[in-house]
Amino acid sequence: MTDIQSSASIRRVGQIALSVHDIDRGVAFYRDVVGLKFMFQAPNVAFFDVAGVRLMLGMAESGEFKPEGTVLYFDAADLDADFAAMRDRGAEVEQAPHFIAALGDKELWMGFFRDPFGNLFALMSER
Template sequence: MSFSLGPVGQIALGVADPDRSEAFYGEVLGLRKLFRFGGLVFFDCGGLRLLLEPSSEAIQPGSPIYFRVADIALARRELEGRGLTFIDQIHLTAPMEDHDLWMTFFTDPDGHVLALMMEAPKGWKPQPKASG
């Protein structure tokens, strides 16, 4: 029998203030909180657990975390309505043969880079906000 790794089960981010980060990931991003154990806070990211753990060291943001969404423009408007500030515009990252990859980036309270990503049909373009 050959050895193989299974899917990634959990990723961890160091945070300065677990309460602040719990509010950000739960209330602003809308992730489902699984549980909290002391200062450790666990969220569900579509079957992958996100662990927020307090760090007494200076927070060193690592590789971005990309959240897949069905409609990047709608998701961005919803998050902006919750007070989230993005650091760029929705942009085409990679035109593929059969679809296009669109992204937009933001940071959490500790400076971890996060992104929304959408695999869209060829030729899709974000629609401007409706004025109202």
């Protein structure tokens, strides 16, 4: 057996793709409600910069759009304030911020939302 970890040259996640069925609505939501840094839009795709990782919104390829099991977790500087701001801007709350797990000397807390297409995403914080 080979040591895969020692031979891998992967440095970081460069881009994440998220399927939507309306690019303009997706751009408005992730830019204006979530507050991500909008980069640019082309036919059927739009890109955001999330601390150096690109988030690509792309049109769902199948005619029938169904959100899958992908969940985006955004690290929040102030979980409670950021959660309240997104909620107040119209994000659909799935679960308010709550304790998830003890991580040694810190606790992991998360709050969950749904985007307009049913995709689940979360704000997270280690307290």
